[in-house]
Amino acid sequence: MQQSVSVLGVFCVGGQVAVMDLYEGLLQRVSQPVLNGDGPDFDTLKACIQAAICAPDHRALQPWRFVLVRDSARIRLAELYRASQKSLHPEYREAELDRLAQQPLRAPVLVFSVAIVRPDAPVPEREQWLSCGAATQNLILALQAHGWDSIWRTGALAEDPAVRSALRLLAYEHVAAVVYTGHCSHPRRVERPDAAGFLEEWL
DSSP, X not given: OOOOOOEEEEEEXXXXXXXXXXXXXXXXXXXXXXXXXXXXXXXXXXXXXXXXXXXXXXXXXXXXXXXXXXXXXXXXXXXXXXXXXXXXXTTOOHHHHHHHHTGGGSSSEEEEEEEEOOTTSSSOHHHHHHHHHHHHHHHHHHHHHTTOEEEEEOOGGGGOHHHHHHTTOOTTEEEEEEEEEEBOSSOOOOOOOOGGGGOOOOO
């Protein structure tokens, strides 16, 4: 009896086509902090967003949007980070400002995952946050399926007033995640704990 396989990605490795099983791909997912290369193109990113918005979504609120930052826009974002933090924190030394300004330059492409959390929606706010988080995970897995590495970062700068203004966030919108993506030359491996430690049966 032939067994069907759910495919996460199809890659060309050494001239040979390799198919990654969906479940195996999930098990192999690891955040990669060092990313370089050109990054995925617009069509690839659009395809990944198409997968992202298939996330569970109670009442079909679509509580998400995505903001792409790449190429020279990363430099403008770095300058914004520096200027805003220098204004908010005059006590910061140049080394700290330099560190903050380097954040948008740690990968060729950044995708800001914006949670649209409406307090008057017929769905609890926590579910709207979770739905956006699920969409972000879908985005990361879709990038993996297309052969790209990524890491989910956020940090305090996500709520910086100047950053919020630059991203045109409304009062009920928040940066849920910043997904950095590119290629990792030396991917790291992570040993996962046994799932039994996280599973219990209610009787």
